[in-house]
Amino acid sequence: MGFWPTWKVSSIFAITPAQLRDRGKKYVLTDLDNTLIPWNQKDALDQVRQWAQTLRAAGIQVIVVSNNNHHRVAEALADLPIQFVARALKPLPVGIKRALKDFGITNAEAVMVGDQYFTDVVAGSLAGVDTIIVAPLVDTDGWNTRINRFLEKPFRHLIRVHNWTKPWSHEKHAKFR
Numbered sequence: 001m002g003f004w005p006t007w008k009v010s011s012i013f014a015i016t017p018a019q020l021r022d023r024g025k026k027y028v029l030t031d032l033d034n035t036l037i038p039w040n041q042k043d044a045l046d047q048v049r050q051w052a053q054t055l056r057a058a059g060i061q062v063i064v065v066s067n068n069n070h071h072r073v074a075e076a077l078a079d080l081p082i083q084f085v086a087r088a089l090k091p092l093p094v095g096i097k098r099a100l101k102d103f104g105i106t107n108a109e110a111v112m113v114g115d116q117y118f119t120d121v122v123a124g125s126l127a128g129v130d131t132i133i134v135a136p137l138v139d140t141d142g143w144n145t146r147i148n149r150f151l152e153k154p155f156r157h158l159i160r161v162h163n164w165t166k167p168w169s170h171e172k173h174a175k176f177r
């Protein structure tokens, strides 16, 4: 439905190869900060590595689409087998479209995952791909993101209660917030 996230899930790490395959997804495009890596803990990479390797073993590729600059993204992903597009200009769709083109991905086989409605979900929708909104990995953010979070509040509320954002899976212990 338009600019609405297609699915919601508590965390990107709860997304499994089987669930992706069921929906015809072969590429996970993902935001970096607070979706894949906590914004203030750049060394929390073991979980990311494990998750990306599990997907890769199932033939599913993870590609970061970040608004950060090349240097910053390259540094954050240094030891990981994950490719990326930097300076994506979300909420504009250009970065996501560049990823689709550069990696030869069709819209139907991609899903965009992110923790922010106004950047990740809007950009994914404008680029014509399905989207998953996740809860941010940590509750505190940099000042610019805090402003976004404030503006997002009514949207997150609707995402939480509304039927048109479907749960990605039947998670028992973790909840979207």
Ligand SMILES: [Mg+2]
Pocket: 031, 032, 033, 034, 035, 114, 115, 116
């Ligand atoms: Mg983010």
